[in-house]
Amino acid sequence: MRKSMVGLVLVSALLAGGCTWVDMAPGGASVRVIDGNGPPAGCEKRGEVEVTVKNKVAFYERNQLRVREELETLARNEAIGLQADTVQPMGGPLNGSQRFAAWRCGANRGAAAPAARPAAASAQTYPIGG
Numbered sequence: 001m002r003k004s005m006v007g008l009v010l011v012s013a014l015l016a017g018g019c020t021w022v023d024m025a026p027g028g029a030s031v032r033v034i035d036g037n038g039p040p041a042g043c044e045k046r047g048e049v050e051v052t053v054k055n056k057v058a059f060y061e062r063n064q065l066r067v068r069e070e071l072e073t074l075a076r077n078e079a080i081g082l083q084a085d086t087v088q089p090m091g092g093p094l095n096g097s098q099r100f101a102a103w104r105c106g107a108n109r110g111a112a113a114p115a116a117r118p119a120a121a122s123a124q125t126y127p128i129g130g
Helices: 002-017 064-081
Strands: 044-052 086-089 097-104 122-127
Touching: 044 064, 064 086, 064 097
Parallel strands: none
Antiparallel strands: 044 097, 044 122, 086 097
């Protein structure tokens, strides 16, 4: 009985490692992700977001490309609430968390409308003071 339980846990972890747990919010597809090489020209900084997903399931470490994709999706979802149309990583992912700068780069990017925060994962938004 114990062997079958361990086998079930391992199979579940392997299957979960290939799953995407984060859905794109309405409007999130219009938010672009740019590289981290300095601030984008002509863009207004709207704030920063920190997003988190599970990078491990039990003892199984999830595919890092999948984790990175989910972090970007969450950042795009959060950018909508800041009325930003572009996100830029402020560093690489670490233990399933990553920070992004949120930018509004103009009418040609189609500024996104506010939307509800996804319930599947946690994120923190930090508005710019001033």
